[in-house]
Amino acid sequence: MIEKKANFYEKVILIGIINQNQPAEKVAEYLNELEFLSKTAGAVVLKSFVQKLDKPNPKTFLGTGKLQEIKTFIDEHEVNSVIFDEELSPAQQKNLEKILQVKIIDRTRLILDIFAQRAQTSYARTQVELAQYQYLLPRLTGMWTHLERQRGGIGMRGPGETEIETDRRIIRDKIALLKKKLKVIDKQMATQRGNRGKMVRAALVGYTNVGKSTLMNVLSKSDVFAENKLFATLDTTVRKIVVHNIPFLLSDTVGFIRKLPTQLIESFKSTLNEVTEADLLIHVVDISHPNFEEHMQTVQYILSEIKATDKPSVIIFNKIDLLPESQQEILQKTWLAKSDNPVVFISAVQKNNINKLKDILYNEVRKIHIKRFPYNDFLYPDLDKLP
Numbered sequence: 069m070i071e072k073k074a075n076f077y078e079k080v081i082l083i084g085i086i087n088q089n090q091p092a093e094k095v096a097e098y099l100n101e102l103e104f105l106s107k108t109a110g111a112v113v114l115k116s117f118v119q120k121l122d123k124p125n126p127k128t129f130l131g132t133g134k135l136q137e138i139k140t141f142i143d144e145h146e147v148n149s150v151i152f153d154e155e156l157s158p159a160q161q162k163n164l165e166k167i168l169q170v171k172i173i174d175r176t177r178l179i180l181d182i183f184a185q186r187a188q189t190s191y192a193r194t195q196v197e198l199a200q201y202q203y204l205l206p207r208l209t210g211m212w213t214h215l216e217r218q219r220g221g222i223g224m225r226g227p228g229e230t231e232i233e234t235d236r237r238i239i240r241d242k243i244a245l246l247k248k249k250l251k252v253i254d255k256q257m258a259t260q261r262g263n264r265g266k267m268v269r270a271a272l273v274g275y276t277n278v279g280k281s282t283l284m285n286v287l288s289k290s291d292v293f294a295e296n297k298l299f300a301t302l303d304t305t306v307r308k309i310v311v312h313n314i315p316f317l318l319s320d321t322v323g324f325i326r327k328l329p330t331q332l333i334e335s336f337k338s339t340l341n342e343v344t345e346a347d348l349l350i351h352v353v354d355i356s357h358p359n360f361e362e363h364m365q366t367v368q369y370i371l372s373e374i375k376a377t378d379k380p381s382v383i384i385f386n387k388i389d390l391l392p393e394s395q396q397e398i399l400q401k402t403w404l405a406k407s408d409n410p411v412v413f414i415s416a417v418q419k420n421n422i423n424k425l426k427d428i429l430y431n432e433v434r435k436i437h438i439k440r441f442p443y444n445d446f447l448y449p450d451l452d453k454l455p
Contacts, residue, residue, distance in 0.1 A: 080106055080149045080173075081141065082116040085124065092118070095153075097359055101326070102153045102175065109182050114145055128167065129160045139168055149173055155327070158207040176203060176329040183332065191253050198246040199331035205239050250335070257341070267308075268316040268436045270429070271346035273371065275363035276323025278354040279386045281305075283416040284320040287426075304342045311426045316433045319346065324370045326362070333373060340374050347436045349381045350429075355399060355413065356390035381409045382432055384425065389415035 082102050084095045099116045106113050119134045128135060129152065138150065149171040156164070156174040164172045173181075180200050187193040272280040288307035305320040319342040333340070343349065351367060353360050371377045385403065388396050396413065403411050410428045414421040 077110060077112045078148045079114055079146065080111040080151050081114055081138065081147055082106065083130070083138075083150060083152045084116065084118045085130075085154065086118060086120040087122060098153050098326075102151065102178075105175075105178055105182065106151055109178060109185065111149070111151075114147060115141065117141075124154070124160075126157075127159065128163050129154070129156060135164075135167055142168055142170055151175075151178055155329075161207060175327055176331070179325065179329055179332065194246055194249055194253070195335040196332075198243065198250065198335040199329065201239055201243050201246065202331040202335070203329070205236065205243070254337075254341075266440060268348065268433050268440070269319065269342075269346045270309075270316055270348040270350055270433065271319040271321055271343045272350050272352055273321060273343055273367060274323060274352035275354065275357075275367055276325050278323070278352045278357075278363075279416045280320050280323065280352050283352060283384070283386065283414075284318065286416050286419060286422060287311075287318060287429075306342070309429075311430045311433070314430055314433055314437065316348075316429075316437075318350075319343075324367050326366050328366075328370060333370070337374075343371070344374055344376045346376075346379065348432055349376070349379050350384060351381055351409075352384045352386050354387050355385035356387040360385075380432060380436065382428055383407055383409050383411045385411070385413045386416055388413045389418045389420060 082099050084090075084099045084102070086092050086095050090098070095118055099118070103113045103116070117134065117138055119130055121131070125131060130138070141147065142150070147170055150164070150168060151173045153175050155176045156172065161172050161174065180196065180203060183192075183196045184200065187196045272284060274280050284305065284307060287309050304322070307318050307320075309316055309318045321340065321342050322336060349371070351364070353364055357363060368377065383403070385399070391399070400413055410432065412421060412425045412428050414425050416422075
């Protein structure tokens with residue numbers, strides 16, 4: 069767990085690299101997101117360091133001069149951890165820990181740590197534990213030997229040090245055991261999904277912290293946990309929604325993020341099955357975020373990874389209340405013309421345009437329902453025929 073003694077929080081510094089694929093402006097944006105991730109994990113960010121590199125040093129990732137600059141800062145400010153916005157190889161991580169004499173955390177490990185904090189149910193904890201072991205397996209040798217004085221903190225949740233220091237065979241056995249456990253739960257969840265019958269199923273998807281859970285609460289009039297933090301929910305929540313006179317099931321799924329670790333995509337496959345098996349995807353976007361278009365691309369990339377891009381979709385631009393009206397008008401004109409899917413601009417918190425959203429959802433669910441039950445179309449007439 070994170071150490072908190074007399075208002076003590078783990079002090080960290082962040083590292084980013086500039087290259088031809090990541091110009092300076094992009095790296096600044098990425099480090100802002102990394103800072104948000106770090107704060108979510110329970111850290112205080114003291115400073116960010118950036119180095120321009122054509123390609124990372126295969127042994128130490130960074131150059132010698134930059135490492136010396138970072139080492140000096142660490143010693144002067146009693147830094148606990150260094151967090152990289154890239155995935156480090158086991159060799160790079162090991163060498164960096166020897167040189168800097170602090171805990172080295174890459175982006176993957178940081179996200180795994182946040183998932184470990186957020187996992188509430190046995191199922192979510194099992195998924196996160198599996199992802200952690202898969203990440204740790206190639207990093208076992210000497211990973212913890214010089215860190216014996218450090219207990220807890222970011223990246224240290226989940227498998228204990230005693231188990232981590234055991235041989236690879238035991239870790240592999242643990243991975244196999246967790247996979248078997250997940251298969252059993254997967255079967256139970258598949259049965260539950262099958263028991264829902266032929267009712268139309270929709271799934272909320274989107275970048276983390278875009279307001280999916282808040283929107284779920286508005287549509288279902290229920291109380292799903294919602295918080296202004298990354299990955300506030302890991303477990304899928306399913307609610308029955310009735311819009312006008314048509315019922316359907318709505319799933320709130322785990323938020324996506326740039327460079328989502330492959331271990332998490334694999335271990336959360338069952339949770340993501342709610343997306344792959346949905347009839348309709350409701351893509352929620354935080355329109356107030358300066359990088360919202362890149363976030364949309366990230367979501368599309370992950371949907372393609374799980375083969376879920378061919379489904380009917382609705383795009384919901386949320387948090388319009390955080391934008392000036394002039395900017396809202398420009399964005400609405402742009403995206404209404406740009407998208408092939410139904411688009412609506414709302415504020416889930418202020419409940420702006422919720423009725424318009426309901427009309428769109430009614431139309432989309434109705435199309436699917438009539439295809440499935442062609443003889444029952446009289447049950448769900450066109451909106452303009454409703455009283």
